Amino acid sequence: KQEVTQIPAALSVPEGENLVLNCSFTDSAIYNLQWFRQDPGKGLTSLLLIQSSQREQTSGRLNASLDKSSGRSTLYIAASQPGDSATYLCAPRGNMLTFGGGTRLMVKP
Amino acid sequence: DAGVIQSPRHEVTEMGQEVTLRCKPISGHNSLFWYRQTMMRGLELLIYFNNNVPIDDSGMPEDRFSAKMPNASFSTLKIQPSEPRDSAVYFCASSAQEAYTEAFFGQGTRLTVV
Secondary structure: OEEEEEOOEEEEEOOOOOOOEEEEOOOOOEEEEEEEOOOOOOOEEEEEEOOOOOOEEEEEOOEEEOOOOOEEEEEOOOOOOOOOOEEEEEEEEEEEEOOOEEEEEEEEE | OOEEEEEEOOEEOOOOEEEEEEEEEOOOOHHHHHHHHOOOEEEEEEEEEOOOOOEEEOOOOOOOEEEEEEOOEEEEEEEEOOOHHOOOEEEEEEEEOOOOOOEEEEOOEEEEEO
C-alpha cells in the first residue's frame, strides 16, 4: 500500500522567499505524480502533473521535480506571494491516487 | 466543460438518516474516485471506479457506506444509517482512463451529521 509523507507539515515565511516543499512515497511503481493546492473550505486545484518518465515540470513560478527510484518529489515555489498561502498536497498515481497529509503554507506580507 | 460537479454542496442530517451524495464526472473520463477529508485523517480514498466498475473499495469504512456508478456520467455515495463520525467533506474526482492523465476534483460536499 502506497504511503505518502509531506515535509514540512506547516511553513510560515515572509513574502519573496523561495520555498521547497517535499514529498516522499514508498511505492515507486507510479505512472505520474500530481501536486495540488487547496484553499480553506475549497476543493483541490491541480497545479502540476509530472509523468514518471519526466524529471521536472514547470508552470510559472512553480517547478516540480520527480525522482521515482528514490520515491521523492519536490515542489519549488519562486518569489512567494501572500496569494500562495494554501495547503499543498502531492499525490503519486499508481492504480489509485494516494495523498500525503499536505504542507500548510502561510506567506506573510 | 464544467468540471466535476458534486451535489449537494452542504448537507446537514440527523443521526440515523440516509444520506446520498452525487457526482457527475467530466465527460469522457472513465476513472472516478471518492474521497473523504477530515482534519484528523486528511484525504482518504474510499472507492475507485474504472469504466463504471468498482476496482478497489478497501477504503470504504463499513457496510453503512455504499457507492454506485450506474453509467459513465453519474455516481452516488450513500451512507445508511448516518452517524456523527461520518461528518466530513466528501470529494469526487475523475480522470481519463489512461492512468498517466490528470485527475480533477469537484468542490466537495460538506456533510454534518447531528
